[in-house]
Amino acid sequence: MADKKIFLGEEFLPTQWYNLNADFPNPMPPPLHPGTGKPPTPEDFAPIFPMNLVEQEMTPDRWVDIPEEVLGVYKIWRPTPLYRADRLEKALDAPVKIYFKNEGVSPPGSHKPNTAVAQAYYNKAFGVKRIMTETGAGQWGSALAFACQIFEIELKVFMVRVSFDQKPYRRIMMETWGAECFPSPTNTTEAGRKILEMNPDSPGSLGIAISEAVELAVKREDTRYALGSVLNHVMLHQSVIGLETKRQLEAIGDYPDVIIGCAGGGSNFAGLAFPFIADKIAGKEIQIIAAEPTSCPTLTRGPYAYDFGDTNQTTPLLPMYTLGHDFIPAPIHAGGLRYHGMAPMVSHCVREKLVEARPYDQMETFEAGITFARSEGFISAPETCHAIASVIEVAKQAKEEGKEKTILFNWSGHGLVDMASYDAYLSNKLQPYSLPDEEIARALKAIEGLPKIA
């Protein structure tokens, strides 16, 4: 390949999303309604999501058309460039070719708008006037603010208070795109008030913020809730990443031996990997790695079990690798990917050995991020640094074994609004952290008594 990056024209933008559910050799276990113990019906989801998205959540179809209106917005930043990381290759001095898909070129700077735009569109089409959502550090909230602005939907974002206070930039991004952002817990919801009564200085958590958003969403007929990861329809929308990458690699006649993505809720990993997993199921030999933090090692140390998606137990029970719905990563952890569970589809891939999960310590991930910034130039989101740490590990192993390998990874976002984490690393304020066994045991008490996966 002569070129540093491959763009391809807009005519190469996929016009359909890919649904891996159509190709699993063994089907996923269904979610369960916690009350009935049976799979939830579409009606169970109706107060939370618009019915067109509920249908997508449950569809068995292999391909789903991307609406024209969504394609029109995708074209603001898609197709995204596929890069050859030749400078990183040189720095690693290993017998590898490395490609990365640059999802950081979207206006909010990450892969999140791939689903945010689709969700805003479907809500609009269903007549929804107002969306409620939660956000941690703000990557999802800012992506949805961008999308809701375009489709003229009102958006309220419940942002975990500690992030709201310490990381104002993404909050300001949301406001710039016209959304309202509140530090959660608030006193505007029952869930929030309950927490504040117990602890007026609560730093908040993703679980509390979800509860606040869902509580307000189900209250009004014209309002719904939106989630940026975990669910099937989110994985579906993100498949545009991998589909585009396949076309780009095809254009230069290459194909990867190893595919790597970081995994928190699972959406950027799934987005790149799922279209290639279809090939793997069809017999192609590919190694596919999900990189996660040692401080939130859902896939590598959690059981595969039914668990709630949120702390307040308002969601259906999802079949997934989980650390228990009460789990909150230690404050020392600076690398994102803090969700207690993992997308059921990604979990199923790990269970079925289509995907291998590997944990990385935060010291290793930031070191990888610095190596990347000082070779390829771009500053990566702390989440993305997990994927880079994995790429470096695979490259070093290839060197030791003297094997040539072609590695592809998802550069899921830039780190320009996460510089405080780099500062902590560069000024030696971070330290290695691996979640202790007793913490996991304690957290997993939350799922005792829940139904088991058959």
Place this chain on the structure above:
Amino acid sequence: MADKKIFLGEEFLPTQWYNLNADFPNPMPPPLHPGTGKPPTPEDFAPIFPMNLVEQEMTPDRWVDIPEEVLGVYKIWRPTPLYRADRLEKALDAPVKIYFKNEGVSPPGSHKPNTAVAQAYYNKAFGVKRIMTETGAGQWGSALAFACQIFEIELKVFMVRVSFDQKPYRRIMMETWGAECFPSPTNTTEAGRKILEMNPDSPGSLGIAISEAVELAVKREDTRYALGSVLNHVMLHQSVIGLETKRQLEAIGDYPDVIIGCAGGGSNFAGLAFPFIADKIAGKEIQIIAAEPTSCPTLTRGPYAYDFGDTNQTTPLLPMYTLGHDFIPAPIHAGGLRYHGMAPMVSHCVREKLVEARPYDQMETFEAGITFARSEGFISAPETCHAIASVIEVAKQAKEEGKEKTILFNWSGHGLVDMASYDAYLSNKLQPYSLPDEEIARALKAIEGLPKIA
């Protein structure tokens, strides 16, 4: 044009920079050595810049080859996409086509690396081991840190203290790329100590920071100084923007009626406009607008005069529009573009009526930035918002006059590390500000007694 954005392959990257000095109908007045009153010789510059850059500063050649090594680094983000701002057009409902060149896709997020990479390369080629520079909010410092990392040159950046304290993100970016960054004034230089003796709490200024950087640069044989705007060789390197844009417009068979850029020191404006000014000199009808802040109205309210490039009077006298080398914009000004003077080449264009300058109030510029973010999606640097305000003004006028117009502007950088300014605007902490006449009169006392332009 069917496509939202035009990329073109890397084979379209220009291989030469364009030097407008070769085509001016009337030549620019020369700079003057303040001691001799005569044009400085290359040797006068030798302690400050490497000789290969001094030669570029003075070259009469129309075209200068871009070294292979520089092209290799440019390819990390160049060619940059040319966008059709169809969503902004719709929002403005005016008979205009609007294009913008997206220079925000570079790793540091602005046009600055176009010259930073070239300067780092030439310093390296000349054997320089260490570069000293200054930076205000940090756009230049971070770009040079990125470039010096690639060419393995040590970099020390003197950052205006008030920005160092209030805007840590760009400082961390510099450190991520391996540079050292100091809050200026420091006690490591005579210039800094002098200021600190008078005022231990000095907030610093660009003029002081330049003096510190130059003082340390001339002290050591293996060390030089670098400047991110104003000078001829900077304008030369930035011409890659306009040259690329011409090829992209050619590919879709279009040509602009109006070209707009924001102007502080002048480099992003020159980068886009100069290759088109060559056409204007050859007879083409194009309106070319330099947009500046009403709080630092160098081109619209300063005299055309000889002045120093820095507060401490260490540079040659430059022929330029200036508010006096002591001038510092009021703290209320949040939009960047704070330099007291203007690149001599841009000044000459205004003097020769090749370029028209227009001032914009900060309330108008942030409003324009919000309009852009809510239509095109991207969040603009506060500097870039001046260009957008001008685009909107031109579009409104075209609507009033019922004239169709094609507008091209330079989207010189994103605002993701400048969100604090948006916050100030959105929370009503900003107010209109136009520099009072008496402030200008007071500032211009600094150039009394300097030679006049013949």
